Amino acid sequence: MVVVMESAAAEEAKRAVINRLEDYGFETHVSTGVHKTIIGAIGVKADFDTREIAVMNGVADVYRVTDPFKLASRNFHVDSTTVKIKDVEIGGDAVAMMIGPCSVESEEQVFELADVVAKSGAKILRGGAFKPRSSPYSFQGMGEEGLKLLRAAADKHNLLVITEVMQIGQIDLVAKYADILQIGARNMQNFALLKEIGASKVPAMLKRGLAATIEEWLMSAEYILSQGNKDVILCERGIRTFEKYTRNTFDLSAIPVVHKKSHLPVVADPSHATGFRDQVPPMARAAVAAGADGLMIEIHGDPSKALSDGPQSLYPQDYLTLVEELRVIAKAIGRKICC
Amino acid sequence: MVVVMESAAAEEAKRAVINRLEDYGFETHVSTGVHKTIIGAIGVKADFDTREIAVMNGVADVYRVTDPFKLASRNFHVDSTTVKIKDVEIGGDAVAMMIGPCSVESEEQVFELADVVAKSGAKILRGGAFKPRSSPYSFQGMGEEGLKLLRAAADKHNLLVITEVMQIGQIDLVAKYADILQIGARNMQNFALLKEIGASKVPAMLKRGLAATIEEWLMSAEYILSQGNKDVILCERGIRTFEKYTRNTFDLSAIPVVHKKSHLPVVADPSHATGFRDQVPPMARAAVAAGADGLMIEIHGDPSKALSDGPQSLYPQDYLTLVEELRVIAKAIGRKICC
């Protein structure tokens, strides 16, 4: 932490700040210039609230100089993490494809789409059984019945399953059927849920909150990691801005930034980021070109009949065409799609 | 819902849209102009995803014309709701004051502050026993022990207690000690929690999410109301913007807007909105002048020792001075403070 004293700060104010810092266990170093005095406070206290010092007399500014996360930081863990589940790796050379319907709706639907997923060479089937909906009157998912269908359809093709967990009470149930627990954007700071998923040790994918900074997102990953669960995957799915022609603003710069700040793999979800089918292929291509470690894409055989998010679901054929374009782009940067 | 067709849309495309709308149960009315055809779709389907129509051929734009919430809407419930708990009313002439420490830290602390609360004439004691913290390494609250202290300190002065519930498993425990369950900003779209609090029928205060539109906030209130809990209070606590000199941007315009759109009372929390002690009094005054039905303010006898949010806590004396200013402002708009 670095504390900058106001030009006019009295000696006594400076001493008070130094004493307070030392009470908190920091080692202090003082640099005195003509206009400003700077106090360096050395000592890692990731959770220190810098406002404690900022409100003291004579303090002009306070800067935290250590990232507020540790286990999620690349400083702490220099090599990139590869999450390995059965024979699938997320974070390696191959861009992992997580494909399937928004919601599981029927046996026929999920088996038909799992066929498409397998045909494309993707290794992970996605699908929602518990759905977070902004209206209490909307379809809330098939529940355990949906989980069973997902698992059966995935097993037919030897695919992994990723699906969302919305509350602590569902973790054991979902983990019975799924390989990866998805934590939705609206739950990114549901700290109780993060801790329990950390304790479960089941691989987890943490979506970025609608208005979460990358720093907060990594702090939420820290919650999971701090409970001993090392298999954490991040997922960028668009942030909220003032723009009205898109559902969200897809923050693709987050991909190189996460790769610099953290060792965790980061997946991109162009379906939720854009909200409209015709924007999914260009943004999926852009995400691979930007270095995403995976893509999560929604598909549906008859989107106009989908019980949720039909308008952003690709038709199977359009998805298969997109995969071919992605193969060329991945190759241009030394990667491949799936396998 | 109103559907605007593109100028060049074929007759067949128009018919397809009309058929789809009728399949969904809407009654349709078509207006044909020189440049545009407009299709009005009448029928209340609060949760209809307008993108379903937006992605059809020939469609230029779709507008939902009904608010996506119903029980929370002033159209549905014209008179303002007053939440009555024991002898306290929230939403009436008196501006309700919810005052106390950020976290309950000790018996001495909470009793000392409850004395200040009672002295000011306020009727509601706030204090956190379960704390949502962005870092897993920060103080997480005293738990049930804190709840007991809060209740005892409140009972000494016949005050109500408001405190936060972070997960479903805590509802019964917290309701045993508290009069009002607070739902934090980060849980505003934790739909599973909202439903259970709705079912509990315990009065609840729903804080606005950091990046929630007023519409989404009212839809989350709808989740609670839809389970039969009519005692819902809203709380504006600042939204996330690009500005860096303040912790959040206090959206005071939300107060008149909520009063227009909804019948529910709305409280303002200048402590969390600004994050700094010196900004709390001007913003508390502004909130009352803007018509807030209550204020939630953090106080602490020795903020530099507070285990959380000390920098935004008022000293008891400054709080008492503020209350006197607030009395004059409330009177200017025909209201009063507390009682």
Place this chain on the structure above:
Amino acid sequence: MVVVMESAAAEEAKRAVINRLEDYGFETHVSTGVHKTIIGAIGVKADFDTREIAVMNGVADVYRVTDPFKLASRNFHVDSTTVKIKDVEIGGDAVAMMIGPCSVESEEQVFELADVVAKSGAKILRGGAFKPRSSPYSFQGMGEEGLKLLRAAADKHNLLVITEVMQIGQIDLVAKYADILQIGARNMQNFALLKEIGASKVPAMLKRGLAATIEEWLMSAEYILSQGNKDVILCERGIRTFEKYTRNTFDLSAIPVVHKKSHLPVVADPSHATGFRDQVPPMARAAVAAGADGLMIEIHGDPSKALSDGPQSLYPQDYLTLVEELRVIAKAIGRKICC
């Protein structure tokens, strides 16, 4: 400036940073801790691009510790500035009222409204003669004819005139008729215009840009001050956020923040901030309660016929009622309205 080196930074990298800083003329102080080395760089270079150092090898973070503005800073000029024009003061005890129509439309209109302004005790007449409109097909203002009418109507009641200047070529013309030059939100970073208005020495009111941080706003004020014009007034008029129920989000916290960071007076404009008539009175009251040094409010005798911004204009009678409420609120914080 403070430079934090990565834990693993080589000695050579540290020396390179120190050398570079000294080349730029900074005096350096090094603090070495167990995990981090911190380099303090003393020397005021308000415009130094900290990214120059941030991209060097081994650098973890760089913090600027001096505000990037000087003449606008309260550090530089401790006493609050009062802008005095004829017998009117802006920034003193009285809250200055700048009242009038959005656009000057006719002689009758502006004289009628100037009567209302004078009747309320306000001292400054506002009105647009050159209008910045987002569509090229909208009414663009009456030009010089409008300026003449404004001046004449103001002179009848001994009022000051404030009106907008949109381009360098209009400065002399507008200054011939107006007492205060208004710089609109969309021109806040039209640096060429700022410099020329600075050189003109005519009192100027600088509106905050739609997406400008308070820091950038003060840097734009610095442009005007740096040319020798000391009579600068700031005006908060709402910022752009994700919220859709209001036109802009009125950032009232900016008022105490500006008062802390700068010595310049700050006015609030609830008409543009909210965009709707019914939100103007609560937000005007809130602005005075928050400590605004002035209010800019649009009024119109027949808003439904106004050539611009009718929906946010108050009826004269509602404005007069509002002023009475404002008098009570101003008194509660030791101020008065106008005089």
Place this chain on the structure above:
Amino acid sequence: MVVVMESAAAEEAKRAVINRLEDYGFETHVSTGVHKTIIGAIGVKADFDTREIAVMNGVADVYRVTDPFKLASRNFHVDSTTVKIKDVEIGGDAVAMMIGPCSVESEEQVFELADVVAKSGAKILRGGAFKPRSSPYSFQGMGEEGLKLLRAAADKHNLLVITEVMQIGQIDLVAKYADILQIGARNMQNFALLKEIGASKVPAMLKRGLAATIEEWLMSAEYILSQGNKDVILCERGIRTFEKYTRNTFDLSAIPVVHKKSHLPVVADPSHATGFRDQVPPMARAAVAAGADGLMIEIHGDPSKALSDGPQSLYPQDYLTLVEELRVIAKAIGRKICC
């Protein structure tokens, strides 16, 4: 325009709205449902302020159904526009590369970089001679001397020149040396400048404002087009959000959205969008993959000595490597780089 009346609106209120709409010249169509009455108002008035109707008694909501721009709209001009200047096309199959230093600094610098530009196969040299800087104390550009150097260096290799114009008084001077006039993000709503550049008929590139919606951006393009200048190019350069780890948020979804809404070509500027050199290559690749019609990228032979934006400038060698990656990506979507 579509007007939705409140459920409880009186017949008289409906008639008043219909009369007002007809006064404005709209043709009206009324649809009456059980709960709502919807009034369709047909007639193209691109600049109509819908708030005029929104504030009338009994009105629940008003929706504009026509885009507020016309000449910039794809509805009006179905085929994509290709801006042709000498033998260069922007908006065709080839992705146009606009490459060069942030600021022109010396003859040696600009000639050296023009060599790199030509070597890469790019056809357009960029460089600033008049610089908009947020601090009045920063380097403001070489002025006409810089323009002369740019032209000479471009002519050596038969390149086009693009450079920024900051004020009306500079248009003729800049047009003497440049092929494309760049309008900076901070001037996107400097309407006086837009009109004059429109009247000049010189090809223009309009950068998106920091907080401009895509709709407002297209309305600013409309200002230029409305004066008879058809050669308008758009440029996405990042928008302002709450994220702090990047300078701006690069809104790549704007590319497919602009292509859908407008016929104008759209270029992407990853240098300004990200602000840091290491993020430029991934974002440049992403922009091409997303369908950008051109890229604007800053390069510098010795970025640590650059007078502006050194930290975001690529080294020439890294730029040349990037171009090879871009060629593969462009091919994957049926395009090519430059020629």
